[in-house]
Amino acid sequence: MSQPESPNTTGAGAPGTLDEQAQQEIIQRIGRTLVQALPPGWSQVSVRYRSVGAHRELDAELTAPNGTEIPLAPPAELGELFARLRHGMYRENRGTWTSATYRLSRPASYSVDFDGEHEPSWENHPPHAEFAAELRLYPRAVHNIPGWLAERAGVRVPETATAADQLRRAEVFDGTDAVGRPVNNRPALAADERDRVLEYLERAPVVLAARGYDSDRLDPTAGSSVPLTFHTDGSWIWPGAVCYYLRTHGLSPQPELVDHIRRRDFQLPYVGDEARELAVAAITEEQQS
Structure with a gap:
């Protein structure tokens, strides 16, 4: 189940201004927000956030103690937190990540993976204009643009770079x-x-x-x-x-x-x-x- 996100900006100021401590604070807040929304008896939950330009997708999946996987409607606040994190983790000329997976296991073990190189597995494929918008919002040196993003944004990437x-x-x-x-x-x-x-x-x-x-x-x-x-x-x-x-x-x-x-x-x-x-x-x- 995918929950589309609002295209509004994060209101977090210039991109790339979150230091390591601020990033960890948001990640911990994601965990606390998620735990408050979980039903009793949960074993593990995974939240996936995907974004390019103003296109955003958020979905979650709960694993019950018997191993059954159940779609979960994630709190809307999670999308806002992921958007702030993505915006703040931008690195000049290198861009920011386009997908994140947050996994939480009972009682309090968690992991989070960020990926800015591989195309996310979209629930609904973004409009082509959003790929170009991604590079306007979070510019990358041409040699740091993944092939899939360059192709959809209409950017020519040289084959070699130093x-x-x-x-x-x-x-x-x-x-x-x-x-x-x-x-x-x-x-x-x-x-x-x-x-x-x-x-x-x-x-x-x-x-x-x-x-x-x-x-x-x-x-x-x-x-x-x-x-x-x-x-x-x-x-x-x-x-x-x-x-x-x-x-x-x-x-x-x-x-x-x-x-x-x-x-x-x-x-x-x-x-x-x-x-x-x-x-x-x-x-x-x-x-x-």
């Missing part, structure tokens, strides 16, 4: 003048925002580091003091020099990176091993080119 194509690289300066001095044309950050941006940049994991330090190009008297490191948040890569020049000279990162950090509400996402390895591959590709 790691460097999937991550944006922040430049330390805007360029150099005729005699090689750094050129900067960036608006300064207010003091309070500068501190928040700097915290984000410095807390992001270091994925590559070389021994020693580089010279300070804005203050030759400072000697070798610029760290030879690279950080990533899974969407962008930036040299440790970006942090150094912001902290030491007040030089703002390039505006696109600052806008990205603002959209994330200055909350650094979890950066897993796969994202770190991709960043290392991207840095290596650029250094070899």
Whole structure:
């Protein structure tokens, strides 16, 4: 049994602003809401949520103690919670998941699986316009668009891609003048925002580091003091020099990176091993080119 969901927006602000703790809070609330709706004597229940664009589907199935599977009408609030979770788990250039399965077993054991790569098993196939809407709502780098989504959204995906194509690289300066001095044309950050941006940049994991330090190009008297490191948040890569020049000279990162950090509400996402390895591959590709 499928319960269609309202196409209304979640009202949760910009996509991708839920940190790990906020995600877990919503997942736990899903469990509590579900338990309150279950009849006595239940053994296990599964809830499936599927969404693309504004098209949403929600259904649930109860397993009785004797193993019988019974369709269950899930509370409408569950759809709202899943929608908030999907919206908040968006990752820039990587999109968000399109299906989730939540399983709860008596007395309090649960698991939740998210899938953004494979097409959901739709109860009612979404209109084609919703696949294009998905990419407008939750943009992905073209190389991160699954084939099924690209086909239905009318997007052409190249057959091959490099790691460097999937991550944006922040430049330390805007360029150099005729005699090689750094050129900067960036608006300064207010003091309070500068501190928040700097915290984000410095807390992001270091994925590559070389021994020693580089010279300070804005203050030759400072000697070798610029760290030879690279950080990533899974969407962008930036040299440790970006942090150094912001902290030491007040030089703002390039505006696109600052806008990205603002959209994330200055909350650094979890950066897993796969994202770190991709960043290392991207840095290596650029250094070899």
